[in-house]
Amino acid sequence: MKKNQLLFFAIALLGITFTLQAQRGVRIGYIDMEYILENVPEYKEAGTQLDGKVQRWKADIEKKQAEIDLMKLTLTNERVLLTKELIVEREEEIQIKEDEMVAYQQGKFGPKGDLVIQRRQLVQPIQDQVFNIVQDIAEAKKYDFIFDKSADVVMLFAAERNDISEQVLRSINRVEKRKEATSKREKREIQQRDNLSTEEDAEVTKREEAIEEKQTAREQIMNDRKAERDSIRAAKKAEYDAKRARLLEIRQRKRDSVQAVRNGTPWPPEENGTQSPPSNALPSGGEEGDGGNK
Template sequence: MRFVKVLITIVILSLSSQMASAQKFGYVDSKFILSKMPEYSEAKQEIDALTSAWQNEIKQMRKEIESKYAELKAEEVLLTKQLKEERLAEIEKKEKEVEEYQNKVFGFNGLLFLKKKELVKPVQDQVFEAVEIVAKKERLQIVFDKAGELIMIYTDPVHDYTDLVLEELGLIDENDLNKN
């Protein structure tokens, strides 16, 4: 009975190792692919412009607060305790408004996040669809992203499917082949 269990275990391990070796893996460089897409460049430029404008707006609001603090400091000796506290409360209220605005713009699910989702996600979806098509054509079970969080210590270029994804997207340039 024990011999049968050992034999079954060996057969199962043998089959699972054969199945594992039959899997086909590949990788792509999504950063490189996105850099070749004009839609992504346009979206990135628009996002950068909005980010810069919002940062400047917040910077200006903070300068106004600093100016109000300086005014308060200069007039402090002339103000009654109640007036000083009122002005200080106004300034603190402005600071809180700026902080809330900054969170509204740059916070989690803020305006910047929503704008990125609106502009970049459709482009990323195109890439993911092309990767899926290439994966199915090449019968890949797993496709890694070289540009992602996953650290790839070594990659054999024979498993690089970036060019095929670029081709699927209609972005292939003969000069770019095998540059990754």
């Protein structure tokens, strides 16, 4: 009896140990697909282009609807002047236009429309890439489960330390950098980054961001100084141009005055267009008076 109790206790203890080890050993991670997509430049650029198409499609639908509304209004105003046959013909034309608009709308925004298809085509390559990267991370980091936070899976709590979205995003960016790398040095630097752990890579990224912020601040200071120099230079140039214009005006007035004296015209000219007599002209009747005196 005592031996059976010891055996039962040993089996129970062994089972509890295995259970605790299994519970401690399970690693669960998650990603946020929406966050990843928002930070992939290619997806953002393609999404902007798709948004432009959507706006054009909406404008086309609004235009078609405006044409239909105008046809209905015209028919209402002219109904009393039309025969039954013409009324039926107009109504059929309106119905055809409405059917065409509905078909166009379904073709663009319906469940199987261009918007759904193109959005799927836009997301699918990135989703495939994320899936492959998640597989690699799961095998390298010994994760047992990795969920998508933005999917329909209900997650009542998710510790931030289990979020591997940044790792996935960095891997995607590295793939793009590999494609853009042309020199052996660039490829070697990318390979060195791949060999870093998550913590080391985050530290390197933080240092790079700090260097980039300093570079941006330095460039801003240089731009501000350049703008200040340009402003001072522009003010001096404006002052010089104004002074030069005044000197040219004075010089021209002197030339005009000399020319006026030579031509015997009054200077300065009167604004009302009347001319004053020349300064060397005699008063009217002066010569006759002098002749009489003589």
